[in-house]
Amino acid sequence: MLQVRGGDRRAFEALFRRYTPPLVNFLARMVPERARAEELAQEVFLRIYQARDRYEPRARFSTWLFSIAHNLALNELSRSYRKRERPLEDPVVERMQDPQPGAEQRLEGKRAARAIEAALARLPERQRAALLLRVEQGLGYAEIADVLDASSASVKSLIHRARESLLARLDEPES
Numbered sequence: 001m002l003q004v005r006g007g008d009r010r011a012f013e014a015l016f017r018r019y020t021p022p023l024v025n026f027l028a029r030m031v032p033e034r035a036r037a038e039e040l041a042q043e044v045f046l047r048i049y050q051a052r053d054r055y056e057p058r059a060r061f062s063t064w065l066f067s068i069a070h071n072l073a074l075n076e077l078s079r080s081y082r083k084r085e086r087p088l089e090d091p092v093v094e095r096m097q098d099p100q101p102g103a104e105q106r107l108e109g110k111r112a113a114r115a116i117e118a119a120l121a122r123l124p125e126r127q128r129a130a131l132l133l134r135v136e137q138g139l140g141y142a143e144i145a146d147v148l149d150a151s152s153a154s155v156k157s158l159i160h161r162a163r164e165s166l167l168a169r170l171d172e173p174e175s
Contacts, residue, residue, distance in 0.1 A: 030073035127162035
């Protein structure tokens with residue numbers, strides 16, 4: 001990022017290529033539509049580029065990046081709630097890693113993935129963000145605390161409650 005601050009466009013392109021996939025994945029789990037998550041990811045990079053002269057490396061770049069993304073996602077959710085839009089109930093299901101599973105295994109895997117995505121979507125935003133930043137992005141508690149503007153103890157509590165809530169929802173009988 002220091003090279004970007006110095007005006008190196010190739011360095012910015014490298015950051016964009018490296019961080020776009022995890023950023024879009026994070027945002028796609030925070031906002032209801034993947035297309036909107038991709039737009040928000042572009043907005044994150046636009047803001048980073050516009051603020052490049054003011055960048056100070058106090059924390060890891062990824063912490064700054066996900067802080068911006070988290071704030072944009074919360075703004076987006078706030079706007080959608082004001083418009084009385086509801087998040088989509090049909091979650092994105094990722095393909096199973098086993099290249100040759102049987103039809104029954106594929107179906108069960110898709111059901112499990114849908115159940116996890118649905119349970120994740122029902123978590124409060126801060127719990128969902130904390131859990132995704134920890135599990136999917138591999139951020140530490142202190143970094144997540146910076147992103148969410150919270151204490152490390154609060155982050156640990158958010159993650160614990162998110163996991164407990166997910167387990168409880170996954171144990172609920174299907175209706």
